[in-house]
Amino acid sequence: MTDRELDAAGISDPALRADYAHCRRLNARHGRTYFLATRLLPAARRPAVHALYGFARHADDIVDDLGADAGPEDRAAALDALHRRLTAQLRGEPTAEPVVRALADTAARYAVDPALFTDFMAAMRDDLTVTDYPHYAELRRYMHGSAAVIGLQMLPVLGTVVPRAEAAPYAADLGVAFQLTNFLRDVGEDLDRGRVYLPADLLAAHGVDRDLLEWSRRTGRRDAAITAALIAAARLTREVYARAAPGIDLLEPVSRPCVRTAFVLYGAILDAVADDGYAVLHRRAVVGRGRRAAVAARGLTAAVLARLAHRDACGPPPPAPHRPRPSSTAGGAR
Template identity: 70%
Template sequence: MTVRELDAAGIHDPALRAAYARCRTLNARHGKTYFLATRLLPVDRRPAVHALYGFARWADDIVDDLDSTATAGERARALLALEAQLAEGLRRDRATEPVIRALSDTVRRYGIDHRHFNDFLASMRSDLTVGGYASYEELGRYMHGSAAVIGLQMLPVLGTAGPREEAAPHAAALGVAFQLTNFLRDVGEDLDRGRLYLPTELLAAYGVDRERFEWSRRTGARDGRITDVLRAAASHNRAVYRDALPGIAMLAPVSRPCIRTAFVLYSGILDAIEADGYAVLHRRAVVPRRRRAVVALDGLVRAVAVRGVRRRRGAAGAGAYVSGPVRRRTADAAVPVREEAV
């Protein structure tokens, strides 16, 4: 993490700075799309986003790492240990593990609801025992904890231009949209983990079942009915993106370029999947580098323009703030935190 980001965020304690730096490394290494978008945020917001991502990535790796030889029981115990460390960090501010320490600090700085993390870990636990879902309704209950709460965690960091409760449903929908895209892109890898996030009712509507998907993954053979399922899933995913889109305008101007860029890049994965003939059981679809560069440049131009307006108006006129600053009680956070919108 750059010194500039940490200084701007008012993070001065050496151990805490190292903890945030660890989270940034995780984001840069594993969350390339998110990391690229995060670079468009004002520098003082970036450490918090890295901390949120770092924690989610850690939990996800416990349950999903295909290279790990850990048994299901060992993964369950690791998840319980993570949950205990998080509870201790949030309750007493005594976390020693770097990712938990950075996350706990972010939660206090921005007043993030602890329930979001409980819901998230509940969905992670279900991944250890649940390998499929009967309906979109059932899948939606899982995705509340695994995806919707990620958008809700981010909202206090990004800030809103109006009442936060109005933006919350759209933030939750965007988290779900991103995860549905992941499910489509990674359907083959998830099958290798013993999971299929396409509802049974969707498969049945096109006359296929899970065993047919596993056959296609194993043999490399194609089936037009599977393609139809994947096309329908992509259509459903696009509808969720449409539900999420109005929320971008509800964020503070300084954060909008970041979320707009993530929106365009992630929804662009669906375009890549379609262009590749829905061959996701056999290879991963990726957004071309040139397209990523064009989108990132557009986001950068927007971010620079918003910051220029903000500087000219002065800090007091930069945008609407939902509430007053959240002030830390520890010596490390004497700086007020404003709730600026994306």
């Protein structure tokens, strides 16, 4: 399946094919919902999504899983080094890192704005020092780099039937909605890492603070005030989904089943959290396999019909980008 995707995308260089295959494995291993939805895209577009996911996952692993002995300074240095390698690769100076090479190739093929990667890396650095957010506006500022830009990176790959700028706000909102969903699902795990992503003012409106969250996590005891705050967070998240939803119809028809499936599956996580009584401080809510399979089956049917009706939309893959030869005098602008 990987070879078919790479062939369809016009990726022939053996080393680059290996880079993309590495990113695909990261997506399959760590992004179950994301990977499932990606399978509904035309084969030619899937490697680009794997590359975008693979780089984001790699940066996230530096923040959270670099090693028990790695302190904030080590993680910051590793993030900075990753960003330097990406900047070099984007301007044609080869590096040795698969996720960087695949991402730079995707960025060139689909004309992804490099500033989106800079904003993403800035948000990753925030995670090293910022442990909570006083209000939603501050959280939203962080999520511009950690989530909204992911939607904006995806937009050139998905394609639009309107000018890209018209679809961009919806793509950004969808990225934010997905991340808010993850924040709610992972409250307990994030607390173990010393972070609270739910805005402090939302929690305070229901009489909740970090100390109460930590007490509940530590003791395993439930608290009605915490449940009320989590319900409010879910309501806020659904409002963002509602704002993002009209953007799906602005995408190219062959991309809509993928995004609509992701939309439904991530929304199902909110349903699972509610069905489990908002016990996210104590266990992770999981969407059942039957629900996932049913949603995926509907998405696959829609994807096949869209490809049959819009063969031209799949079109030939973007041409391989022209890569300038490395130069020792290349500019150093970030």
